[in-house]
Amino acid sequence: MAEKIRIGISSCLLGENVRFDGGHKLDRLIRDVLGPFLEFVPVCPEVELGLPTPRQSLRLVGDAQSPRLVFSRSGEDITASMQDWAHKRCDELAREDLCGFIFKSRSPSSGMERVKLYDKNGVPQTQGVGIFARIFMERFPLLPVEEDGRLHDARLRENFIECLFTFKRFRETLFKGCSRAHLIDFHTRHKLLLLAHSRAVYTEMGRLVAAETSLAGPELFARYQVLLMKAMRLRTTVKKHIDVLQHLLGYFKKELSADEKQELLEILDHYRNGHIPLIVPVTLINHYVRKYEQPYLRQQVYLNPHPIELQLRNHV
Secondary structure (H helix, E strand, C coil), X not given: CCCCEEEEEEHHHHCCCCCCCCCCCXXXXXXXXXXXXXXXXXXXXXXXXXXXXXXXXXXXXXXXXXXXXXXXXXCCECHHHHHHHHHHHHHHHCCCCCCCEEECCXXXXXXXXXXXXXXXXXXXXXXXXXXXXXXXXXXXXXXXXXXXXXXXXXXXXXXXXXXXXXXXXXXXXXXXXXXXXXXXXXXXXXXXXXXXXXXXXXXXXXXXXXXXXXXXXHHHHHHHHHHHHHHHCCCCCHXXXXXXXXXHHHHHCCCCCHHHHHHHHHHHHHHHCCCCXXXXXXXXXXXXXXXXXXXXXXXXXXXXXXXXXXXHHHCC
């Protein structure tokens, strides 16, 4: 995939001095490691709303379902202004062809979850969602979203990036035209990847592709996309990966020598016990795919779901 994946991001995470204290929250993992494969569309709700830098800090107060955004010292309420701006900004972002968004954690405007929410006594509970983040996620419920802090967890990072690349591939399939043949090809290539996330949702997707012949192309693709993102948001586990890897082993039962089979089984056992990362058995299987010329497995996205340079499977 030569073209970078276009995503939205909180501006401060790229090193822009837009924070209330005049500083930034540069995240080098995002900028330097993920950045070569992503095209960022920076967004800072407070600055784009017209607030100065530096400025009073903001906080969420009141009810978790309908919080108010106020200045922490003066108590001035800017909820309505922020909501109006957020809706207009989402209209603009709808034209940006985004495949996801990375939010600044704990921000009263951009926090995706667990933002401090203050009650009438000034006691905080981590129950809030930033005003802009809430409106964005409601407007684009299928887009992959994540926060900067959670991306430093290897499993959450791998899952998010896998979601981004899958969403991008699906969008490219859409650009080819909403034909059943294109959808079947996408579904076939993603079979093992989807199984690693949810066997139940994969089965539901298969029934949709095979049976809903009465659906028009766009409607079929829309229903499929909902299930696709439902599956991808369910995180993989070691057990799920082991199931898929053993399924892959079945394709080589006629080709592998007894020693090769034993070696692969030992490696799967090492992975199961947490002694080696996922990249080890996947690399060996990719070797067998080339050695024994398995055309069906060559097209399976599971074996190469994202650029190897990101080293995502080296840590899960």
